[in-house]
Amino acid sequence: MAAMNRFERWMVNRRTEARARRVLAAVGPHVPASAASQVLELGSGRGGLLALIQERYRPARLVGTDFDPVQVVAARAFLTERWGKIPPTLELQAADALRLPFPDRSFDLVFAMMMLHHVEERHLEYVRRPEALREIRRVLRPGGTFVYSEIFRRAEIRDSLTELGLVRRFLRSGWRHDLAVFQAPSR
Numbered sequence: 001m002a003a004m005n006r007f008e009r010w011m012v013n014r015r016t017e018a019r020a021r022r023v024l025a026a027v028g029p030h031v032p033a034s035a036a037s038q039v040l041e042l043g044s045g046r047g048g049l050l051a052l053i054q055e056r057y058r059p060a061r062l063v064g065t066d067f068d069p070v071q072v073v074a075a076r077a078f079l080t081e082r083w084g085k086i087p088p089t090l091e092l093q094a095a096d097a098l099r100l101p102f103p104d105r106s107f108d109l110v111f112a113m114m115m116l117h118h119v120e121e122r123h124l125e126y127v128r129r130p131e132a133l134r135e136i137r138r139v140l141r142p143g144g145t146f147v148y149s150e151i152f153r154r155a156e157i158r159d160s161l162t163e164l165g166l167v168r169r170f171l172r173s174g175w176r177h178d179l180a181v182f183q184a185p186s187r
């Protein structure tokens, strides 16, 4: 795993808000309203989804993390330009999804959009992803919701989440990617 070069960043940051809008429209009905209090996004990139989550749910706490500090700076600039200033309830920080700097059971809702394959040395591998999924499970509160989209090794991700005790609430499995909602047990 390494930080992206400028071209890769440009590629992943294109149309970020349009993608985010489609994601929220699809998963919205499957995310309980109570889930929108303490919210974490992993690999938040340029911040397109963070903007929409903030505007739609106004969470008590919204945290956007990205492994790449340049992406965190880009998100800060994008959100500041959008709102004039970033609300105090929204935190942006550089963090590795493999070692999340949060206590157990911190979040009601966790998003990981097109980022899980980035934790691998090579995107097609399935070596570090189980570790990242365990981290997500660790920071989810009982009954918490995990929303993700992914292009590679999709069946393995679903199986790993099921092995971790999460229950699938929604799955749209297209030819290009999965978009899914899983829920942690309530105790």
Ligand SMILES: C[S@@+](CC[C@H](N)C(=O)[O-])C[C@H]1O[C@@H](n2cnc3c(N)ncnc32)[C@H](O)[C@@H]1O
Binding pocket: 001, 004, 012, 013, 016, 019, 042, 043, 044, 045, 046, 048, 065, 066, 067, 068, 071, 095, 096, 097, 098, 112, 113, 114, 115, 118, 119
């Ligand atoms: C394909 S982009 C997706 C960005 C955004 N989620 C979206 O859908 O537009 C993947 C993002 O994950 C970040 N990333 C890569 N490895 C990561 C890791 N280990 N932990 C957290 N974020 C990571 C990248 O820096 C990049 O911003």
